[in-house]
Amino acid sequence: MSTAPAPITSNFIRTIISEDLETGRRDQVITRFPPEPNGYLHIGHAKSFSLNFGLAEDFGGRCHLRFDDTNPIKEEDEYVEAIKDDVRWLGFDWGEHLHFASDYFDQLYLWAVQLINAGKAYVDSQSAEQMRENRGTLTAAGVDSPFRNRTVEENLELFKQMKNGDFPDGTHILRAKIDMSSPNMNLRDPAMYRILHAHHHRTGDKWCLYPMYDFAHGQGDSIEGVTYSICTLEFEDHRPLYDWFIKELGIFAPQQIEFARLNLSYTVMSKRKLLQLVNDKRVSGWDDPRMPTLVGMRRRGYPPEAIRTFCERIGVGKGASWIDLSVLEECVREQLNKSAFRRQAVLNPLKVSITNYPVDKTAELDAPNHPQQPDLGIRKLPFSHELYIDRDDFMEDPPKKFFRLGPGREVRLRNAYIIKCEEVIRDENGEVVELRCSADLDTLGKNPADGHKVKGIIHWVSAQHAEKVEVRLYDRLFNQENPDKAKNYLDAINPDSFITSTALIEPELLKAEPGTTFQFERVGYFTVDTKDSKPGKPVFNRTVTLRDTWAKFK
């Protein structure tokens, strides 16, 4: 197992920062992760905050966690706590720097007044519809609001009344006075403050007007001394606006750098859609193991290290990119392979009796917890006359390349003996119900005395010692690479993304603690569900299957 650190491939952001540091344009690196607390974090957010925290770490700076809570209608405390949890789960630490845009509401209000005084902002009293009409289109300039030239005094008075709650929602709005004919729509007198008689999760009922994200975000960065404000591509057009506010206000200027958000095949990433999946009960909740949310992945059994590896592996660029789900799954396997204890479990049982093994005898065989890491110890595996193997490991008329069991064929029982299929028993319908096999009792821990080779190895459990448990087989939530290409993304939901089944497990597995992951040898990685498991009655979530090159031949 290599311990060499994964090579960090450069990216354009790293290059910019390095240059700034070398030329002295900047002398420190302060970044931030600015989620809106209106939903749970997903893997796309993980890419963003891994980048932000990672950069700060690599350059000896720091990264803040700031909640951009400027819209009280959509934001809740529940999400704040969940987001903090997720960021910590991935191993990042914001130290003292937990902030909220709402911490700056007073300052923001003062700045709005400053802009009004400077003649750079005005209260508009058009309706939302009128504003939309007057904004123009992508190719036609907008027209000035009839209220655009109100006097500073009038604006000041109106803005104060807005703050005092003298007006109902939607009647007035504070706008920046920039240029209604700008080719950049964001500069056509954008809204700064809207009236919202709503309860805020932190400021309560103190305010009845709230700043727009665009009027809060850049200043929040400025207040915190953020040197690099890293965000996604869709805010590229907003940068001139943020820079305008910063310049007019005469405050510290962070540098915004945009990168492409993550798109993962077979999943959707918009919070609106994830919320709908939850609300419509298409999934069991934000933490449904099929969700691309961090809580979902955690419950599914994805280790945080795997997600960090994934975020590094996919890189950072500016081109819209689609990452195949298999890349994430491969990171999960890579991590789990190193640490997960090995166990045996049979999902689709077929009875096997060992004809030359005493009916009343039970042996306790030693089986390593991890064949590649002997220091992880062993566990006892009961072996007896009657076993179960997986139906997939038997074929009546197997092709040449099938290394498993078939009439007259030999196979190695994992961690036990080599057996030979002597007889196939069927029921009245002709279905195979039992295999009678002879075992070479001299093959425990060694090859046959005559030196012949047995290539196939299959897993099994002792019938009388096996315990039956629930296993949940998860697969991709959508069966279309890009669910948004369907008429409705809900139509692309994979009906087989969640299958409840049972498994016969070796007794050792009964002690499994919720949240721990095992490799069911030759099958996949399974994690004890943290919600539905009971002591002595674990429920297993299939985290990810093992790679299966044999499956390709079939």
Place this chain on the structure above:
RNA sequence: UGGGGCGUGGCCAAGCGGUAAGGCACCGGAUUUUGAUUCCGGCAUUCGCAGGUUCGAUCCCUGCCGCCCCAGCCA
């Protein structure tokens, strides 16, 4: 057909004037009591296209073509 971006192998992605890193995938082969893992080896005469500058261009210039984003009192 306004503005802002982006185009390097199947998927990501370095490189930023000196003759195409790396990862994943894929294909061989070795080891293996997991058809897993691990290990070796292979995998772009070419960087969206067409011109130009240069001794030399993926990197500079020009013109095309293609894709993404923007008309919330959302973020």
